Amino acid sequence: xxxxxxxxxxxxxxxxxxxxxxxxxxxxxxxxxxxxxxxxxxxxxxxxxxxxxxxxxxxxxxxxxxxxxxxxxxxxxxxxxxxxxxxxxxxxxxxxxxxxxxxxxxxxxxxxxxxxxxxxxxxxxxxxxxxxxxxxxxxxxxxxxxxxxxxxxxxxxxxxxxxxxxxxxxxxxxxxxxxxxxxxxxxxxxxxxxxxxxxxxxxxxxxxxxxxxxxxxxxxxxxxxxxxxxxxxxxxxxxxxxxxxxxxxxxxxxxxxxxxxxxxxxxxxxxxxxxxxxxxxxxxxxxxxxxxxxxxxxxxxxxxxxxxxxxxxxxxxxxxxxxxxxxx
Numbered sequence: 056x057x058x059x060x061x062x063x064x065x066x067x068x069x070x071x072x073x074x075x076x077x078x079x080x081x082x083x084x085x086x087x088x089x090x091x092x093x094x095x096x097x098x099x100x101x102x103x104x105x106x107x108x109x110x111x112x113x114x115x116x117x118x119x120x121x122x123x124x125x126x127x128x129x130x131x132x133x134x135x136x137x138x139x140x141x142x143x144x145x146x147x148x149x150x151x152x153x154x155x156x157x158x159x160x161x162x163x164x165x166x167x168x169x170x171x172x173x174x175x176x177x178x179x180x181x182x183x184x185x186x187x188x189x190x191x192x193x194x195x196x197x198x199x200x201x202x203x204x205x206x207x208x209x210x211x212x213x214x215x216x217x218x219x220x221x222x223x224x225x226x227x228x229x230x231x232x233x234x235x236x237x238x239x240x241x242x243x244x245x246x247x248x249x250x251x252x253x254x255x256x257x258x259x260x261x262x263x264x265x266x267x268x269x270x271x272x273x274x275x276x277x278x279x280x281x282x283x284x285x286x287x288x289x290x291x292x293x294x295x296x297x298x299x300x301x302x303x304x305x306x307x308x309x310x311x312x313x314x315x316x317x318x319x320x321x322x323x324x325x326x327x328x329x330x331x332x333x334x335x336x337x338x339x340x341x342x343x344x345x346x347x348x349x350x351x352x353x354x355x356x357x358x359x360x361x362x363x364x365x366x367x368x369x370x371x372x373x374x375x376x377x378x379x380x381x382x383x
Contacts, residue, residue, distance in 0.1 A: 121365070124361055127355050129145060130146060134352060134354065162336075163340045163342070166336065167318060169253070170252065170256075171371075173249075173254070174257050179313070185265050186272060189203075189269060190269060200266070206258060206260075207260055208262075223240060239333075242327055243332070245333055245336040256316075256320070264313070267308060272298070275302065303379065303380075307380050310379060318364060318368045331343075
């Protein structure tokens with residue numbers, strides 16, 4: 056009589072220590088180590104090695120100061136002599152309450168909002184139009200591109216001197232306008248100071264954004280323009296149906312960069328209006344942070360303003376990304 060063990064169809068007996076049916080065998084030692092290494096360092100650890108200097112730079116220059124600023128904003132912080140270690144107690148939201156109880160701080164956020172409403176749309180529209188025009192220029196292309204880029208790389212102090220000459224009370228602009236010139240003049244007029252600064256910043260930085268759009272236009276297939284022309288689309292229709300969708304990633308980048316740059320407005324009001332004048336009409340949050348934190352010795356209140364500014368910029372950037380970014 057044949058036993059179950061000797062029958063051909065019976066399963067082989069399980070060996071001691073071997074996984075039974077339905078159990079998962081543990082990964083071998085080298086394979087498990089390889090998987091763990093891929094999770095930590097990625098599939099190309101050499102790339103992490105090459106990027107580590109920049110990672111250290113980002114942590115040291117950006118990440119650590121932001122975290123430290125948040126910590127300062129929740130403590131009674133003040134500058135002390137080197138080597139001193141005074142107590143800096145936790146004060147919760149007191150610094151935020153003190154900051155936004157100041158009407159000048161509220162007004163500075165309104166000022167930078169006016170600046171962004173003028174600067175960002177002008178930057179996007181003008182840089183895209185000029186880049187599209189320069190992309191079709193055959194003669195003197197390099198000269199024109201360099202001409203637009205020169206103000207961007209020129210020192211702000213030198214360019215500000217030219218704008219002060221143009222927009223002061225007896226400047227060239229008022230001379231040309233004659234009786235139509237505003238009174239008070241541009242940079243000492245509470246209603247015109249910030250718009251003039253926004254136009255100045257747009258003009259100065261336009262060359263950089265034109266280069267971004269010129270690079271993006273090289274990636275728009277020329278066959279799309281030929282197909283649109285074959286279908287009877289004119290240049291305006293081609294611009295809105297081919298160019299604008301084709302450079303959407305560049306448009307998102309221009310929006311984000313111009314928003315972040317505008318939110319950090321400091322040099323222009325400091326130089327053009329003597330530190331945020333007239334009567335704080337051109338003061339920006341960053342300028343107030345400098346005045347409160349450095350000149351008046353209140354770095355904790357200044358840090359609270361900075362934290363709120365960062366949160367505000369992140370919210371605006373998120374909205375821009377949702378509205379303009381790819382929807383795939």
